Amino acid sequence: MRSLSWPAPLGVVTCSGVDHLSLQATVASFQNSLGLDKQENSERIMRRIQAFDSFFAENDSRSPLGGQFEMVRRKGLPPGNVLVQALLLSEMSTGLLMGAQDASAIEGELICELAGSGESFRGMRNEVQCRMGEIVLKDNLGIVASLLQGPDHRTRLKKDTKDVVFFVFSVPGITVNEIHEGTEQISSIFKNACSDLSAQVYESGAPILTGQNSIL
Numbered sequence: 236m237r238s239l240s241w242p243a244p245l246g247v248v249t250c251s252g253v254d255h256l257s258l259q260a261t262v263a264s265f266q267n268s269l270g271l272d273k274q275e276n277s278e279r280i281m282r283r284i285q286a287f288d289s290f291f292a293e294n295d296s297r298s299p300l301g302g303q304f305e306m307v308r309r310k311g312l313p314p315g316n317v318l319v320q321a322l323l324l325s326e327m328s329t330g331l332l333m334g335a336q337d338a339s340a341i342e343g344e345l346i347c348e349l350a351g352s353g354e355s356f357r358g359m360r361n362e363v364q365c366r367m368g369e370i371v372l373k374d375n376l377g378i379v380a381s382l383l384q385g386p387d388h389r390t391r392l393k394k395d396t397k398d399v400v401f402f403v404f405s406v407p408g409i410t411v412n413e414i415h416e417g418t419e420q421i422s423s424i425f426k427n428a429c430s431d432l433s434a435q436v437y438e439s440g441a442p443i444l445t446g447q448n449s450i451l
Contacts, residue, residue: 246403252430283330290406343375
């Protein structure tokens with residue numbers, strides 16, 4: 236990651252032993268107090284969303300944040316997996332792009348680096364061909380997520396997932412303090428709905444270690 240022209244901080248939050256019923260109640264409570272229409276909240280969130288929009292556009296991609304923000308502002312969180320709802324709630328309340336995956340499916344160490352030539356992974360719908368130099372997360376078996384192209388299929392969230400790892404991504408214009416805010420938001424949602432929680436913010440060049448037998 237040393238070749239990047241910006242610090243590229245990454246937030247990582249692990250939540251073990253998630254109680255889905257307890258989380259559902261917490262998500263409902265947080266959703267009622269989102270306040271996305273309040274001017275001060277909206278301006279802060281939109282500034283961050285625009286930073287992601289710009290970075291994605293520069294890389295011939297489209298950030299999902301803007302469309303999601305408008306959907307949640309108008310209709311609230313969509314029904315479905317409460318873990319996905321918690322992810323979306325965390326993103327919309329901060330304006331930061333995040334990812335969430337099944338921590339028990341991650342094998343060995345987890346690292347953040349730039350993709351090499353010809354690298355690919357199985358995405359949620361089909362095979363994803365990585366672009367040379369794009370930011371990816373890898374475990375011992377391969378790529379588990381791409382900043383620009385989303386998560387892989389192997390470590391996807393399932394209805395019975397109990398151990399979750401969240402990622403809080405950054406782009407130019409997003410500060411380390413803002414990434415800390417993202418990890419704090421996730422932690423506040425899960426602190427009473429899981430048996431163990433750990434949060435950390437890593438900066439470019441620092442290793443990330445995770446897996447079934449290690450702690451972030």
